[in-house]
Amino acid sequence: MTKSVNTLSELDKKPVAVSSDAFFFEKDKSKSILVLGVGNFLMGDEGVGVHLIQSMDTMELPSYIDILDGGTGGFLLLNCFECYSKIIFVDATMDGKEEGTISLIRPKFACDFPSALSVHDVGLKDMIEAVYLMENTPDLHLFTISIAKVEPMTTQLAPKVEKAIPATITQILSLAATLHDQFT
Template sequence: MKNTSQSPQGISSDSYYFEKDKTGSILVLGVGNYLMGDESIGVRLIEALSEGSIPDYLDILDGGTGGFLLLDRFQAYGTVIFVDATMDGKPAGTVSLLRPKFASDFPKALSVHDVGLKDMIEAVYLLEHQPDLYLITVSIDHINPMSVEVSQPVQEAIPVAMDQILTLAQSLHKETPVVGDHL
């Protein structure tokens, strides 16, 4: 487990993601706009994860509103878990796990940055290396522009989604063969 006695350190350089081989690591990538109320749930989950103890094989990244600037992360990691808000008609705060294989498999109602995110995923499938992709969504029922307030149902989803992320990551890490292992 990572040392939690120190405050999380911000990484200001892309070199962090390429200092060592990350193919055995898992990246949790939260996307969202902090100034759009419930739509910010992806980045708020990353913030919450950074305040706790996470395993050494897990890296977390606030991806903001997504976009092509994140493509190099897909080249570096063998597994990526996306976290995002969705307006899918389910009750606000519903946490769902999806296994999209293509951008068309992503929910049609991802939050306001969905076009950029779907375009980015399409670009990932054009790269030489494609990571295993998982998507954890938190259902929202509205977007509140220019607000940092998160509704109670979405706030209550944070520990549920964190548990799901950590459980999924642990399961995926156990499935990853270690170099040198023999059957």
Template sequence: MENNTETFQYTTDKFLSSGNDILILGIGNYLMGDEGVGVQFIHHLDTTEFPENVSFLDGGTGGFTLVPYIESHPHVIIVDATMDEKEEGTITLLKPKFSDDFPISLSGHNFGLKDMVDILSFMDKMPNIYLFTITISKMEPMYLELSPKVAEAIPKVTEMVLDLVQKIRKEN
């Protein structure tokens, strides 16, 4: 799969004023093994497979710094790791509207995402959020590789995200 990294070269001003209506956001800590599956997902994407007006962002460990990016898009698709005791590599799609709708079992940066959603709700700037979680069984500090089952989930979640983007486009 070819990696088109041109999309990741946006400056903040260009990204926020781009007019793109869908943000695809990978969350996670690249240095914690499977916990970084969201950012690994973003970096493995072939962005040329997606229609125009879609933004892609490595959101790292999330938090308040992502608020301007999220509030500037009416639709946000997030990919993140979760420790929900399902089989490793399981993909789940959620449509959270409030911070309490996020799974308790989101991995290490759980509080940053929930706080961000609370801020967006308070400011009445909450977009449509779609959260794809990929089940992991452990976090390994200072480890860059994904376990085999989690790595196998990346092409599957990529297809699911592409299908969702097309569905959103048809509905709008």
């Protein structure tokens, strides 16, 4: 049974994992923080950002957090960066660190990214450079989870990568609370 949201006030009460551009025009996001998971769900560990968003979708989250499965959207996600002043996103990286290692960086240019950002690195790096050319640049935070390999045509995560999801969510919630305090 699927529960539908009938009114905007109901939508404001519970964070929603969204996949529709219309959502970005239905709600005032001036004091909201977007958590954006990116990656290819069908490429094993490369999809950890999407898996993380799916986990967060089952949680009771603060009302100031919106979550979005960005998939491999690349430039199609630019409208999100126009709507939110603070964005936390999550992606896999092949940076040579131990599998499941969680890192937080503040990306401004492609050179700020780890040396080997998973299979969609060009699109994501280019998107970030485009964001910094926009008139109003959001405050960006990138959590990366280190992976050892990309395995096509599987949705399974390596045990260490899967184990990193709850710890990353804890760090995201802590950072989001700190960022939310900056609004007041």
